Structures are given as structure tokens and as C-alpha cells.
Amino acid sequence: MLSKRIIACLDVRDGKLAKSVKFVNTRDIGDPVEKAREYYLDGLDELVFYDITASSDKRNIMLGVVEAVAEQVFIPLSVGGGVRAVQDATDLRLAGAEKINVNSAAVKRPALIAECAEAIGTQNIVLSMDIIKVSASELIPSGYEIVINGGRTPMGMDALAWALQGEHLGAGELVVNSIDADGTREGYEIELTRMISEAVRIPVIASGGAGLPEHLAAVLKEGKADAALVASMVHFGDYKVSELKRYLHGQQIKMRMSW
């Protein structure tokens, strides 16, 4: 039986680790390579790096980080942030990323998903979606809207429709990131996660809001997520990855317990 996954998300700026709270006031909390290695040895199932480097001339720093991690961390490694063209995806893959996350650039130009899927394989392309709750309307029937620029720009696109379109275009996996919950540590957006997970046939990763082990249990059970993304709750040392896995295992959720 397939295990549920815990995925740690590391935001990286200029080659250094940062963790954002509602995408403002990011603060540096250490070396991404060291942190990745620590989680890997503690039973982490998968790793995501999100490059939040602002200036494009510093983008190559990220390739170095990915390469250094890939040399000593032997679990799937996913990288996103600033992927605008197939070339960005293939550069990151060559540096050692297994999967590539696309987000804003795919919202602006959906064909990017199909192009990347064609170039690196559909199973390696992850569509990451930033989503806010709105009142349901004719334009947004699901009541969830796609936003970009870290949540600042609403796009007038329905999140459920975009998830289905992304799957159709060749995304192999979806990240459902609730901007409302992100950084709050008050729990995942269960309703949103379940709505999308039930609508698509590809795996869904829940993101945004994790603060307690119970939050992970809820989104993996009621939210029907295939994986739960964690960030600050492990980055600041409140919980260890192994501790979360033991808790979830105790809640009868199938986890990988031998590493």
C-alpha cells in the first residue's frame, strides 16, 4: 500500500534558507544544504526548494544549491520558483532536481505545462497553485480563486477549473497552496484540498497552514491529500520530521517508517 508523504518546503533566497509568513518579512534561518541533509536523515519523504530570489542575475546560485543537495540527499527533490521556460526546467533537472514546479508563469501561459511535460515527462511536472477563498460567483463557481505574486494578484480564474486544466495539460501532480492559511500555523484548508483531490486523478499535495501534527492527520484523512507539505513547524525546530511520522503512523495513516 502506498504511503502518504511528508514533504518539507524550503524557501531559498540568494542561496540561503528563508521562511516566509504570508510572503512578507522573510528571515534567513540557515543553510539549505545542511537542513535538507538533516531532514533526509530524519525520514523526510520528499523535498521542495522554492527559489524566491528576486533578481534574475542571481538565479544561478540556485543551481549550485540543487547540485550540492543532490549529491547527498537521495529522496525525490522538487524545485520551483521562477520557472518560465522549458530551459529553466531542464537546467534544474540537470543540476539534480527530479521534479519541477511551475506556478505563476503557467497561470499566465498555460502551454508551459504541456511544454515542460513533453520535455521532462509528465510525472516530473508539478503544478503549484496559490489559492484564496472568495464568494462563489459566475466567474469563480467553486469559491476559490487563483492568485499570483505571492497572493497579491487575483487572476479571476477558478481554482478547481485550473486544477482540471493543469491535469489535462500534463501536470503529474498538484500543490494546493492556500494563501489564507499560509504562515498561520492554524491548519490546512481541508475543504479546498478535498475538493481538488476528489476532482483529479493525479496526486495532490496540501500546502499552507501546518502548525500541529493534528493538522497533517486532518488533511491526509479528511482532506484526501496524498502528501502534506510542512515548513516553519519543522524549520524552527518545533517538530522533527520523524516525530510527525510517528504521530501519523499512530493515527493509522500509512507512512514510511523505516529509513
Added chain:
Amino acid sequence: MTIIVDYDAGNLKSVQRACDYVGLSATISNDAASLAHADRIIFPGVGAAGSAMKSLRANGLDKALLHAFASGTPILGICLGLQVSLDWSEEHDTKTLSLLPGEVVRFDFSDRSVKIPHMGWNEVKVVRPHPVLSSIRQGDEFYFVHAYYPRPSIPEQVFAEASYQHAFCAAAGSKNYLGVQFHPEKSGRVGLKLLSDFASWDGSHAE
């Protein structure tokens, strides 16, 4: 010399890095002649069976692999590398290498809530002892990403199984060839151990 067969089927550097880490220095090559001189061969790959076969044939790698198999070189197939080792794949109705008799079919579930591809960590159960799988313990999980799975015709050639709605073959082999459906290079400690067990395998069976 260990050769990682390059046939435009995915990211081979991750396999090379994992080999490096366990002290198995491996060269990525698409040169058919290099396979004849290799001490051991890793035949990885992700992607579609049809384009993989096309690329193998274009470089003469299909014949070189069959020749290396016949001459006793230890070969490890990974993921698509295992799948194209059987006779036929349902994926684009593709005739494949026939190192092992059998076919490759797509997961087909009436329950639409079951996700495809089978992606993530799953337990691998050894059903028949094999030197390359000798370090796998009960409960050990490996990383899988695939929508198709192998169905070897000879039960004695199935060495490990995993379960996704139903049991399926996770490792199959014959003589000096063993293929695994999962990705040892992405499976943490247990995956690295498998690669290191392959590095010391002489190509013979324990049985």
C-alpha cells in the same frame, strides 16, 4: 568499468550520483561498443516505452544490451529499464527487448479515486531470494513513479512484489539481469544499499 546506458530516457545523473555515493564509479554512455567492455551495466530510464525503444535502436544499444546479457555482464534495470526488458508494452503497443518473457500493462482501476501514476513510497516484499535484494528487510519502502507495471510470464523470474490495489511485480530477472520497478537512487538508505549490493554482485544467483 560500470556503464549507465544513456538513451534519452530521463535524468541519469541522479543514478550516477547515487552510485558515486556508494563507491561505484559509473560512466554515462550511449556508445554501444562501450557496453561490450563494461564490467557491469545500469539500464535506467523514465518516459515512454515507444520513444525509448526508438532511441535504443538508433544507437544500436538494443543489440549491445542483448549481447552483454548473453555474455554474463551483471545488468541492473531501473523503472523503464525493467519495462523495456520484457517482450511487449501496452504503452504505444511497443515491441521491446525480450530479455525476459512477459508484458507490461497499464494500471487500470475502476475506482477513480485511486491516483495514477502510482507515485510515492511503497513497501517492497522479496518473494524469492536474490543477491541484489538481500539487504531488503520487512517494511522497507522504495520510491515508485509509474503508470505501467511489468507482468513476467515465468513466476520464478519474479523476485519482489509491491501492492497498489493489487500485487504487482517490483523486481524481475534472469541469470545476470535484474530489473527493479522502483528508483533505488531516490529511495534513501535502502536504495543506496541495493546499489551497493549490485556493485558487488557477480551476476550469478544464490539458488
